[in-house]
Amino acid sequence: MDKPFSQACANNQAVICEVLERVFVDKKNVLEVGSGTGQHGVFFAKNLPHLNWQTSDRAQNHAGIKRWVQDHPAVNLIAPIALDVLSDHWPTAHYDAAFSANTAHIMPWEAVVAMFAGIGERLLLGGVFCLYGPMKYMGVLEAPSNVQFDHWLQQQVPHQGIREFHELNQLAMDAGLTLQEDNAMPANNRLIVWQKM
Numbered sequence: 001m002d003k004p005f006s007q008a009c010a011n012n013q014a015v016i017c018e019v020l021e022r023v024f025v026d027k028k029n030v031l032e033v034g035s036g037t038g039q040h041g042v043f044f045a046k047n048l049p050h051l052n053w054q055t056s057d058r059a060q061n062h063a064g065i066k067r068w069v070q071d072h073p074a075v076n077l078i079a080p081i082a083l084d085v086l087s088d089h090w091p092t093a094h095y096d097a098a099f100s101a102n103t104a105h106i107m108p109w110e111a112v113v114a115m116f117a118g119i120g121e122r123l124l125l126g127g128v129f130c131l132y133g134p135m136k137y138m139g140v141l142e143a144p145s146n147v148q149f150d151h152w153l154q155q156q157v158p159h160q161g162i163r164e165f166h167e168l169n170q171l172a173m174d175a176g177l178t179l180q181e182d183n184a185m186p187a188n189n190r191l192i193v194w195q196k197m
């Protein structure tokens, strides 16, 4: 099996890493939700060696993530655990950081709700959650490329679509997380940072 490859990950990992380096500076154990190909885990574990990076995803993505982990072994990069956010089988461990990229617009809304609730429960006090991806503000997608992307997502699967920032922030607040930062990122993406208070 060839390793799965995401050009988007290759494009965005360095700029995301710059933010994580700052906001995860005093963190140790990160749970990544929806690791996808596994590229982000490999890159962040290598470039942020003070972090233990726990990859996770639904079972169908594990073979690909394992290939990336096997080809780039690192003591702080941990093979994926099975985590469908809608299931009851969340890890029992607690983390002081969580990360998820390009998941909220792919999951059905009830899964986005479950992701925030689950992360809120598994984060320790002071823990930080970073969510990366495109967002809508007050119902508006400013970038034409995001308008097209949103349309395309909904044509592929009706439950998909770029989420409203304020609705995500409400889920975060319901989960005990307080907004810390909303970072503009290249290619009309955002990186939102919440902290469990």
Ligand SMILES: C[S@@+](CC[C@H](N)C(=O)[O-])C[C@H]1O[C@@H](n2cnc3c(N)ncnc32)[C@H](O)[C@@H]1O
Pocket: 006, 008, 009, 033, 034, 035, 036, 037, 040, 057, 058, 061, 083, 084, 085, 086, 100, 101, 102, 103, 106, 107, 108, 111
């Ligand atoms: C577009 S991919 C993003 C993957 C990777 N984070 C990235 O940035 O390339 C969306 C990811 O969300 C995951 N996902 C979708 N529904 C999920 C669910 N219910 N629980 C956990 N992960 C889910 C998919 O398996 C996939 O890995």
